[in-house]
Amino acid sequence: xxxxxxxxxxxxxxxxxxxxxxxxxxxxxxxxxxxxxxxxxxxxxxxxxxxxxxxxxxxxxxxxxxxxxxxxxxxxxxxxxxxxxxxxxxxxxxxxxxxxxxxxxxxxxxxxxxxxxxxxxxxxxxxxxxxxxxxxxxxxxxxxxxxxxxxxxxxxxxxxxxxxxxxxxxxxxxxxxxxxxxxxxxxxxxxxxxxxxxxxxxxxxxxxxxxxxxxxxxxxxxxxxxxxxxxxxxxxxxxxxxxxxxxxxxxxxxxxxxxxxxxxxxxxxxxxxxxxxxxxxxxxxxxxxxxxxxxxxxxxxxxxxxxxxxxxxxxxxxxxxxxxxxxxxxxxxxxxxxxxxxxxxxxxxxxxxxxxxxxxxxxxxxxxxxxxxxxxxxxxxxxxxxxxxxxxxxxxxxxxxxxxxxxxxxxxxxxxxxxxxxxxxxxxxxxxxxxxxxxxxxxxxxxxxxxxxxxxxxxxxxxxxxxxxxxxxxxxxxxxxxxxxxxxxxxxxxxxxxxxxxxxxxxx
Amino acid sequence: xxxxxxxxxxxxxxxxxxxxxxxxxxxxxxxxxxxxxxxxxxxxxxxxxxxxxxxxxxxxxxxxxxxxxxxxxxxxxxxxxxxxxxxxxxxxxxxxxxxxxxxxxxxxxxxxxxxxxxxxxxxxxxxxxxxxxxxxxxxxxxxxxxxxxxx
Numbered sequence: 234x235x236x237x238x239x240x241x242x243x244x245x246x247x248x249x250x251x252x253x254x255x256x257x258x259x260x261x262x263x264x265x266x267x268x269x270x271x272x273x274x275x276x277x278x279x280x281x282x283x284x285x286x287x288x289x290x291x292x293x294x295x296x297x298x299x300x301x302x303x304x305x306x307x308x309x310x311x312x313x314x315x316x317x318x319x320x321x322x323x324x325x326x327x328x329x330x331x332x333x334x335x336x337x338x339x340x341x342x343x344x345x346x347x348x349x350x351x352x353x354x355x356x357x358x359x360x361x362x363x364x365x366x367x368x369x370x371x372x373x374x375x376x377x378x379x380x381x382x383x384x385x386x387x388x389x390x391x392x393x394x395x396x397x398x399x400x401x402x403x404x405x406x407x408x409x410x411x412x413x414x415x416x417x418x419x420x421x422x423x424x425x426x427x428x429x430x431x432x433x434x435x436x437x438x439x440x441x442x443x444x445x446x447x448x449x450x451x452x453x454x455x456x457x458x459x460x461x462x463x464x465x466x467x468x469x470x471x472x473x474x475x476x477x478x479x480x481x482x483x484x485x486x487x488x489x490x491x492x493x494x495x496x497x498x499x500x501x502x503x504x505x506x507x508x509x510x511x512x513x514x515x516x517x518x519x520x521x522x523x524x525x526x527x528x529x530x531x532x533x534x535x536x537x538x539x540x541x542x543x544x545x546x547x548x549x550x551x552x553x554x555x556x557x558x559x560x561x562x563x564x565x566x567x568x569x570x571x572x573x574x575x576x577x578x579x580x581x582x583x584x585x586x587x588x589x590x591x592x593x594x595x596x597x598x599x600x601x602x603x604x605x606x607x608x609x610x611x612x613x614x615x616x617x618x619x620x621x622x623x624x625x626x627x628x629x630x631x632x633x634x635x636x637x638x639x640x641x642x643x644x645x646x647x648x649x650x651x652x653x654x655x656x657x658x659x660x661x662x663x664x665x666x667x668x669x670x671x672x673x674x675x676x677x678x679x680x681x682x683x684x685x686x687x688x689x690x691x692x693x694x695x696x697x698x699x700x701x702x703x704x705x706x707x708x709x710x711x712x713x714x715x716x717x718x719x720x721x722x723x724x725x726x727x728x729x730x731x732x733x734x735x736x737x738x739x740x741x
Numbered sequence: 742x743x744x745x746x747x748x749x750x751x752x753x754x755x756x757x758x759x760x761x762x763x764x765x766x767x768x769x770x771x772x773x774x775x776x777x778x779x780x781x782x783x784x785x786x787x788x789x790x791x792x793x794x795x796x797x798x799x800x801x802x803x804x805x806x807x808x809x810x811x812x813x814x815x816x817x818x819x820x821x822x823x824x825x826x827x828x829x830x831x832x833x834x835x836x837x838x839x840x841x842x843x844x845x846x847x848x849x850x851x852x853x854x855x856x857x858x859x860x861x862x863x864x865x866x867x868x869x870x871x872x873x874x875x876x877x878x879x880x881x882x883x884x885x886x887x888x889x890x891x892x
Contacts, residue, residue: 400796404753407789411760414785418778423768425778426760449827456823457816624855625865628847631827632869635834640883648831656824663810664745682781690775 236362243591246291247599255288255296256596260603263303267323268311268615274304274322274546278567290574291592297567298550298593299600302354305506305542306604309346310615313339313535317451321443322506322542324669325514329527329534336530340473345484345532346539347608348476353492353540354601357547360496362594365551365583375501377691378698381684382708383501384677386512388670389715399719402667409671412437413678420686432646439676441638441651446668448634449651450658452627469612484536487517495541499548505564506545507673513541547597554582554590745810750797754790761786822854838888839878843870 246252267274278297285293308323313330326346333342388406415426416436427433476484491513498509517537518527527534553564553571576586583590638651658668692698699709761783764770769777811817830837830846837845847866851857857865877883 400792400799404789404792404796407785407792408753411757411782411785411789414782418768421769421772421778423778425768425782426763453820453824457812457820624857625851627823628850629869631823632843632846632873635827635831636839636873636877636883639834639839639885640877640881643884645831645834645886648834652828652831655827660810664749685781686776689780 239587239591240362240595242588243593243595244598246588246592247295247596252292252295252592252596253599255292256299256600257603259296259299260303260600260607263300263305264307264604264607264615266300267304267307267309274301285574290571290576291589293574294567294571294589294593295596298597299603301546301564301567302543302597302600303604303607305354305546306347306350306608307615308542309343309350309535309539310612313342313346314616318447321447321669321672322510322538322545324447324507325510325538326535328514329529329531332528332530333532333535338530338532340469341476341480341532342535343469343612344474344476344609345480345488345536347474347605347612349484349488349491349536349540350543350608351601351605352488353495353544354547354604355598356492357496357499357544358594358597358601360544361547361551361597365555375704376702377684377687378702378705379708380501381681381688382699382705382712384681384684386708386712386715388674388677388681389712398665399722401665402670403716405661405667405670406674409674410678410681412442412671413675414682419679419683432644436679437675438642438647438650439672441647442654442675443672444634444637445651445654445656446658446661446672448630448637449655450662450668452630452634453655453659454662455623456627469616471610474609474612480532484532487533487537488540490516490520491537491540492544495544496548498541499545500551505549506542507676509541509545509548510538511669511673513537550593554593744800746800747797750793750800753793754797757786757789757793759786761790819854823850826850826854835886836888838890839885840870840874841888841890843873 247256263274278300285296288296305322308318309326309330312318312323312326313334316327316331318324318327330342330346333339388410413436416434417424424434494513494516495506495509498512499505514527514534514537517533518524521527521531521533523531549564553567576582576589634651634655635648638648639645660666661668661671688698689695694701698705700706764779764782764786768779768782770779770783771777812820826846826849830842834842844866847869848862851862851865852859878885
C-alpha cells in the first residue's frame with residue numbers, strides 16, 4: 234500500500250506539464266542520440282547535464298533518465314540497418330539484427346527490439362520500485378572478490394562471443410585492460426605510462442576510444458567503397474514491424490530472460506547495460522534449441538540483448554539511488570549531477586527526497602510508453618533520416634565523431650585520441666580483432682583492478698580468496714570455464730589437423 | 742601486407758614485454774599492504790606476451806598468408822584521402838574553427854572525392870554547418886574553437 238501511495242505521489246509530480254515536456258524531450262533526443270553512430274547515452278547525458286542545472290532536480294533527472302531509456306531504444310536502429318551500433322549496449326544487436334535485415338526482416342528485428350525494450354523497461358521500473366531496498370542490502374554484501382569475479386566473468390564471456398578467433402578476442406581484451414592502466418593509480422598515486430604528458434595522466438578516456446573504434450573505424454572501412462549499399466532498404470511501416478505469431482513465440486522467453494538477467498546485471502556496480510547485453514546473448518545461445526542460427530539472423534539474438542539493455546538501464550538506477558554507486562558509465566555521470574544539484578545519493582535519499590525518487594520512477598513508466606509509440610509508429614521517419622546516401626553520410630559521421638570526442642571535455646586532445654583509435658578500429662576489423670572486447674575491458678579495467686587489489690589485500694590465501702566465498706567462487710569458476718571451453722575447442726581442432734596432415738620428414 | 746598476423750604478433754609481443762618490464766622498473770609490484778601499481782600491469786603484459794607469442798608462432802608455422810588488410814587501387818586511394826582530410830581537419834581545428842572547418846571538410850570530400858555538383862556540395866556543407874552551430878554551439882553551448890573570422 235505504501236508503494237502504491239508513493240507511486241501515486243510520483244505520478245502527480247511526473248505528470249505536471251513541465252516534467253512531461255522534459256520526459257518527451259528526453260525520449261526524442263535520446264532516441265536520436267542512440268540512433269546516430271558515434272554518440273551514445275554517456276555523451277548524450279554528459280552534454281545535456283549542464284542544461285539541467287537551471288531546473289528543479291526532479292525535472293533534470295526526469296529528462297536525463299528519459300534520454301538514457303531513449304538511447305537504449307534508438308541504438309537498435311543503426312545496429313539493424315547499417316551494422317553500426319549507435320551505442321555500446323547495441324553492439325550485440327548487430328550480430329543477428331543486421332543479419333535479419335540482410336534477409337529482408339529488418340521490420341520484425343526493429344519490432345521485437347521495440348516490444349522487448351518496452352516490456353523490459355516497464356518490468357525494470359517495477360523491479361526497481363519493488364526491490365530497491367532488498368537489492369541494495371544484497372549488493373552491499375558484495376565485497377571486492379565478488380565484484381572482481383563478476384567483472385572477470387563479463388570480460389571472458391564477451392571475448393568468447395566476439396569474433397571467430399578466440400585468441401584475437403582475448404588479445405583485444407588484454408589490450409583494453411592494458412590501456413585502462415594508463416593514468417593515475419588511485420591507490421598509490423603513480424602516473425602510470427603517462428610519459429609526463431598531462432592529458433595521459435587522466436588516463437585513456439572511454440568515450441573517444443569508443444567513438445574512434447565504432448564510429449570512425451566503421452566509416453574508414455566503408456570509405457574504401459564508393460558503392461551505396463550500407464543502409465538496407467525495406468518497409469518499416471506499422472504493419473511491417475508487427476511480429477508474426479511465430480516470431481513472438483520464439484522471442485517471448487528470450488525477452489523474459491533478457492529482462493530478468495539485464496535488471497540484475499544492471500543493479501551490480503560496474504556492470505551496466507553493455508555487459509548485460511553480452512551475457513543475455515550468451516545465455517540465449519546456450520539455452521536455444523538452435524544455437525547454430527545465432528549470428529545468422531536469430532530473432533532471439535535481438536530480443537534478449539535489447540530487453541537486457543533496457544532492464545539494465547533501469548537496474549543501474551538502483552545502486553545509483555540507494556548506494557551512491559553507479560551501475561554504468563551513464564549513471565556515473567547522473568550521479569555527478571545528483572551531487573551538483575545538492576542531493577546526497579544513498580539509502581537516505583528515499584526518506585529525505587521521496588518526491589525526487591518517486592517522480593523519477595513514475596516518469597520512467599511514462600517514458601517507456603512514449604518510447605514504444607515512437608519506436609513503432611515513427612520508425613519510417615528514423616529510417617528516412619538514415620537513407621541519406623552513404624557518400625554524404627560518411628563525412629557527416631566523421632564530423633559527428635569529432636564533435637562527440639571534443640564535446641565531452643572540450644579538448645582537441647580527445648579528438649586526436651579518437652582519430653588514433655579510429656585507425657586502430659579499422660585495422661582491428663580488417664584483421665579479425667574485437668573492438669567490443671577492447672572497449673569493455675577499457676571501461677571495466679580500473680574497477681576490476683581496484684577490486685582485485687582490495688581482494689588481495691584482505692586475503693589470507695592469495696588468489697584463493699576468489700574460490701573461498703560462495704558467490705565469487707561460482708562467478709570465478711564460470712569465468713574460467715568461459716576461457717577454457719574455446720581454448721579446449723581450439724586445441725582439439727589443432728590436434729585433429731595435425732593427425733590429418735602427414736608430418737614431413739626431417740631434412741637431414 | 743599479407744603477413745599482417747606475423748607483424749601484429751611480433752609488435753604486440755614487443756609491446757607487452759616493454760609494458761611488463763616498464764611496470765616492474767618504474768612502479769611498485771608489492772607494497773607494504775598488498776599489490777602495488779605494477780602488479781596488474783605486469784601480469785597483463787605477461788598474459789599478452791604469451792598470447793602474442795602464440796599468434797606469432799602459429800602464423801609462422803601455418804605458412805598460410807594472413808588476411809589482407811589494406812585495399813588496393815581505388816579503395817586505397819579513397820581510404821587515404823578520407824583519412825588525410827580528417828587528420829588535416831583535426832590538426833587545423835584550432836585555426837579554422839569548427840564551423841568553417843566543417844564547411845571546408847565537406848566541400849573537399851563531397852566535391853573532389855565523391856564528385857557531387859557544386860549546388861549539392863555547398864547545400865550540404867552550409868546546412869550541416871548551420872545545424873551543427875544551432876545544436877552544439879547555440880543550444881548545447883559547447884565552446885568549439887573558432888576561426889579568426891569569428892565562426
